Amino acid sequence: MYTPILETERLILRPLCVEDAPSVFAWASDERVAKYMTYPKHETIDTTLEWLRSIDHSSDADYDFGFVEKTSGELIGSGGVYWETDRQQWRVGYNLRHQSWGKGYATEAAQEMIRFAKAELNAVKIGSCHAVENTASGHVLEKCGLVFHHYSTYQKFDGSATFRCREVLWTKDGEELTHHKGTQMLRTERLLLRPFRSTDAEDIFRFAGNPKVTRYLSYQPHQSIEESARIAAFWEQESKETDKYNWAIELDGTVIGSINVVQSDGLWDAGLGWQIDLPYWNQGIMTEAARAVVDFLFREVNFHRIYAAHNTRNPASGRVMEKLGMRKEGVFRQHYFKAGFGTGDSQKYGILKEEWLDWKGTEQERFYALC
Numbered sequence: 608m609y610t611p612i613l614e615t616e617r618l619i620l621r622p623l624c625v626e627d628a629p630s631v632f633a634w635a636s637d638e639r640v641a642k643y644m645t646y647p648k649h650e651t652i653d654t655t656l657e658w659l660r661s662i663d664h665s666s667d668a669d670y671d672f673g674f675v676e677k678t679s680g681e682l683i684g685s686g687g688v689y690w691e692t693d694r695q696q697w698r699v700g701y702n703l704r705h706q707s708w709g710k711g712y713a714t715e716a717a718q719e720m721i722r723f724a725k726a727e728l729n730a731v732k733i734g735s736c737h738a739v740e741n742t743a744s745g746h747v748l749e750k751c752g753l754v755f756h757h758y759s760t761y762q763k764f765d766g767s768a769t770f771r772c773r774e775v776l777w778t779k780d781g782e783e784l785t786h787h788k789g790t791q792m793l794r795t796e797r798l799l800l801r802p803f804r805s806t807d808a809e810d811i812f813r814f815a816g817n818p819k820v821t822r823y824l825s826y827q828p829h830q831s832i833e834e835s836a837r838i839a840a841f842w843e844q845e846s847k848e849t850d851k852y853n854w855a856i857e858l859d860g861t862v863i864g865s866i867n868v869v870q871s872d873g874l875w876d877a878g879l880g881w882q883i884d885l886p887y888w889n890q891g892i893m894t895e896a897a898r899a900v901v902d903f904l905f906r907e908v909n910f911h912r913i914y915a916a917h918n919t920r921n922p923a924s925g926r927v928m929e930k931l932g933m934r935k936e937g938v939f940r941q942h943y944f945k946a947g948f949g950t951g952d953s954q955k956y957g958i959l960k961e962e963w964l965d966w967k968g969t970e971q972e973r974f975y976a977l978c
């Protein structure tokens with residue numbers, strides 16, 4: 608399709624032409640504008656002309672637009688949407704002359720190009736990336752509905768600079784954001800995290816039958832091994848579902864507790880719950896298990912947000928959340944009610960994938976090994 612003319616409230620987006628060279632050169636030779644772009648700063652207008660001449664306006668893969676400010680008639684920036692065969696997605700990019708920054712023009716232009724890609728190019732995936740320190744561009748992309756996907760790096764075409772970047776993504780119905788993998792076996796320094804089996808009933812009864820362990824949990828203590836056997840059979844069955852996450856925490860061959868996703872929208876976030884038998888408290892075991900699970904859920908499943916909450920009278924659980932690097936998000940008053948126990952306030956904590964991956968660096972250290 609020939610690159611069309613698009614219009615927004617304050618801008619006309621139209622194909623670029625060689626007559627645009629002086630305007631384009633003015634910003635492409637400006638270090639402040641070119642700094643995070645993949646093109647090296649233009650040293651002469653010949654480079655600009657060469658680029659403008661190379662644009663194929665009838666391409667079905669590249670749509671380059673000049674952004675014209677309606678009130679002044681001036682060309683204030685350019686950008687486009689480009690097909691990426693390797694990722695099977697469209698990529699959006701833009702740059703604006705320095706004097707037009709801070710007026711919402713990049714967002715206005717990017718939103719229109721994205722609308723065009725969705726409506727006319729039937730885009731189901733649109734990506735972009737921005738240097739981590741280029742937070743202004745991050746805000747533009749966020750306002751366009753693109754969300755953090757992973758950290759990566761990019762280089763200028765001539766290799767003169769490398770940037771750590773946030774890859775962001777929009778997908779039509781959220782696919783590509785999460786990749787469910789089910790309750791995989793994870794090994795940590797001391798523990799094996801694995802799906803429950805129906806044969807775990809006795810071990811489950813040991814902690815689930817103890818009122819001290821269940822005091823701040825939603826369920827009443829199990830009354831018999833048969834009750835634990837029923838839940839073990841249910842969990843074994845459930846472990847075959849790839850969007851369910853419920854690990855038995857095994858230490859030296861004994862199941863001493865559990866950690867699971869208690870709530871999730873299946874696409875974006877996951878709420879964790881955990882329990883461990885009394886003799887094992889305060890030995891860092893839940894922190895070790897939870898680090899592995901959070902690492903797995905962010906890296907492998909690609910959830911974007913993980914949260915947990917504890918009764919404010921149960922601070923040890925809150926301490927585990929803190930040791931995971933989670934941030935306090937608020938107290939929900941009288942959020943819990945348990946028959947026979949009354950009510951309690953809930954302190955919520957959460958952590959974002961980008962915070963976790965940033966904190967952990969990229970790939971160096973994992974908190975688990977897949978078995």
Ligand SMILES: CC(C)(COP(=O)(O)OP(=O)(O)OC[C@H]1O[C@@H](n2cnc3c(N)ncnc32)[C@H](O)[C@@H]1OP(=O)(O)O)[C@@H](O)C(=O)NCCC(=O)NCCS
Pocket residue numbers: 819820821823824881882883884887888889890891892893894895916917918921922923924926927
């Ligand atoms: C909450 C629970 C999972 C913690 O497991 P754990 O293996 O003992 O946790 P860790 O040893 O990794 O960490 C516990 C931390 O809490 C601290 N802690 C213990 N009692 C505490 C208290 N009364 N006040 C504040 N901190 C306390 C410990 O000192 C430790 O922190 P530290 O490493 O900084 O010293 C465990 O106590 C449990 O299973 N309780 C019953 C079920 C439950 O309440 N689940 C949570 C529901 S939200």
